[in-house]
Amino acid sequence: MRRFYLILTIIGLILPSIFVFQESVETGNILLYANPLATIEGMFANRISTIFIIDLLFGVVVFFVWSYVESRKHQIKNIGWVWLITLMFGFAGGLPLFLYLRERKLEAA
Numbered sequence: 001m002r003r004f005y006l007i008l009t010i011i012g013l014i015l016p017s018i019f020v021f022q023e024s025v026e027t028g029n030i031l032l033y034a035n036p037l038a039t040i041e042g043m044f045a046n047r048i049s050t051i052f053i054i055d056l057l058f059g060v061v062v063f064f065v066w067s068y069v070e071s072r073k074h075q076i077k078n079i080g081w082v083w084l085i086t087l088m089f090g091f092a093g094g095l096p097l098f099l100y101l102r103e104r105k106l107e108a109a
Helices: 002-027 036-043 047-073 079-089 091-108
Strands: none
Touching: 002 079, 002 091, 036 047, 047 079, 047 091, 079 091
């Protein structure tokens, strides 16, 4: 299962990064952080994108709370790095990375 989570982490980091790279090249909004106002405007550009972004942001908040509790329970160190990766590169990479770290800790026990 660990290998599966690792593969999901890699895919989850690469796939969104393709579109982030395209957007960075076309607009100069490097990693979507160079121009945060344009990023926020794009995220809330219409009702459909607003629905998706609110759903995603709520999921990320729930993930942060859950991963904090799980990291304390299973003594997973450096959870802050997982959160940073999630904030910088997305939920699609951060969640499977945490699942990988959690599975590794569970297998070692």
